[in-house]
Amino acid sequence: MQGYILKIAYKGTNYCGWQVQPEKPTVQATLQKAITESLGVAVCLTGCSRTDSGVHAKGFVALVTGELPDISKESLPLAINTKLPEDISVLEADYADEDFHPRYSAKGKEYIYKIRNSRIRDPFENDFEWTFPKHIDVEYANELCQELVGRHDFKAFMAAGSKITDTVREIKYFNAERNGDEVIFRVAADGFLYNMVRIMVGTVAHAAAGDKMMPIRDILASLDRANAGITAPAKGLTLNRVFY
Numbered sequence: 001m002q003g004y005i006l007k008i009a010y011k012g013t014n015y016c017g018w019q020v021q022p023e024k025p026t027v028q029a030t031l032q033k034a035i036t037e038s039l040g041v042a043v044c045l046t047g048c049s050r051t052d053s054g055v056h057a058k059g060f061v062a063l064v065t066g067e068l069p070d071i072s073k074e075s076l077p078l079a080i081n082t083k084l085p086e087d088i089s090v091l092e093a094d095y096a097d098e099d100f101h102p103r104y105s106a107k108g109k110e111y112i113y114k115i116r117n118s119r120i121r122d123p124f125e126n127d128f129e130w131t132f133p134k135h136i137d138v139e140y141a142n143e144l145c146q147e148l149v150g151r152h153d154f155k156a157f158m159a160a161g162s163k164i165t166d167t168v169r170e171i172k173y174f175n176a177e178r179n180g181d182e183v184i185f186r187v188a189a190d191g192f193l194y195n196m197v198r199i200m201v202g203t204v205a206h207a208a209a210g211d212k213m214m215p216i217r218d219i220l221a222s223l224d225r226a227n228a229g230i231t232a233p234a235k236g237l238t239l240n241r242v243f244y
Contacts (some may be wrong), residue, residue: 002063002065002096002097002098002100003063003064003065003066003068003096004063004064004068004073004076004093004094004095004096005061005062005063005064005093005094005095005096005100005102006061006062006063006064006076006077006080006090006092006093007059007060007061007090007091007092007093008027008031008057008060008061008062008088008089008090008091009057009058009059009060009088009089009091010027010056010057010060010087010088010089011056011087011088011127011128012027012051012052012053012054012055012056012057012234012235013054013056013087013127013235014087015027015030015053015054016053017050017051017052017053017054017055018047018049018050018051018060019047019050020032027051027057027060027088028045028047028062030084030085030088031045031062031080031084031088031090032045033083034080034083034084034088035064035080035083037083038079038080038082038083039068039069039071039079040069041066041067041068041069042066042067043064043065043066043068044064044065044066045062045063045064046062046063046065046101046102046103047060047061047062047102047103048060048061048062048102048103048106048109048242049103049109049239049242051239052195052234052237053234054233054234054235055234055235055237055238055239056128056235056237056238056239057238057239057240058238058239058240058241059239059240059241059242060239060242061102061106061242061244062102063096063100063101063102065096073092073093073094073095074093076090076093077089077090077091077092077093102242105244106242106243106244107190107243107244108172108188108189108190108191108242108243109188109189109191109192109239109241109242109243110186110187110188110239110240110241110242110243111186111187111188111192111197111237111238111239111240112184112185112186112237112238112240113130113184113185113186113187113197113198113201113232113236113237113238114128114129114130114182114183114184114185114236114238115129115130115131115132115136115182115183115184115185115201115205115232115236116129116130116131116132116181116182117132117133117135117136117178117181117182117183118131118132118133118181119131119133126235127235128235128236128238129182129235129236130232130233130235130236132183132205132209134206134209134210134211135209136176136178136183136205136208136209137208137209137210138176138177138178138183138208140207140208141176141183141185141204141205141207141208142175142176144203144204144207144208144216145174145175145176145185145187145204146174147216147217148171148174148200148204148216148220149171149172149173149174150170150171151168151169151170152168152169152170152171152220153167153168153220153223154167154168154169154193154196154220155167155193155223155224155225156219156220156222156223156224156225156227156228157193157196157199157200157203157219157220157225157228158193158194158195158196158199158225159193159194159195159199159225159231160225160226162193162194164193164194167193167223169189169190169191169192169193169196170189170190171187171188171189172188172189172190173186173187173188174186174187174188174200175187176204176208183205185201185204186240187200188241188243195231197237198231198232198233198234198236198237199225199228199229199230199231199232200228201232201236202228202229202230202231202232203216203219203228203229203230204229205229205232206229206230207229211229213229214227
């Protein structure tokens with residue numbers, strides 16, 4: 001056995017993303033410390049993604065390796081959670097095959113983005129959603145979302161300055177639904193570029209609220225970040241599922 005696969009949920013508000021950074025609080029560093037304390041051995045923790053500062057996760061997947069003690073997969077989450085703060089939790093664990101890698105074995109990911117479509121913020125949900133005052137036409141938003149579904153070059157929807165050269169990705173589905181004042185975007189793809197989901201949501205939300213915007217097909221064809229909309233705030237984004 002190579003190690004353990006962990007399914008993790010966390011509220012990203014108080015962390016500078018997943019990946020370890022010097023002198024900054026990160027989810028990876030916090031988890032690694034908790035696992036080492038609970039198991040009594042040094043471990044290596046590899047994640048499925050590098051979520052940004054303030055981004056949340058409900059189904060993040062990580063691999064724990066090292067000279068691990070013999071502990072059941074049922075007991076491991078309970079042991080680790082005793083050492084974790086309340087905004088991070090290991091939901092479940094499983095035994096890992098030798099060839100498993102949380103990032104490279106993944107077939108795709110699903111993200112959810114939440115918008116409070118109101119002029120009034122909700123103090124109980126404010127850490128998890130973008131308060132957007134202009135009314136979003138959800139029917140039109142879904143029409144725009146469909147133009148992004150499929151295999152395209154998403155360079156125009158990638159953060160400026162990114163060094164990634166292969167910018168072709170395939171979106172499996174992208175849709176929006178309204179529940180009262182809440183508008184929820186759901187998107188799955190074989191992979192995502194840096195800030196890609198947040199730029200897509202920012203573009204569609206503003207266009208569906210009546211702001212003048214270049215047609216989606218023209219934005220894609222331009223390969224120019226300047227032609228897409230704003231980058232939606234990190235706090236509305238949650239990594240919901242990883243597909244293997």
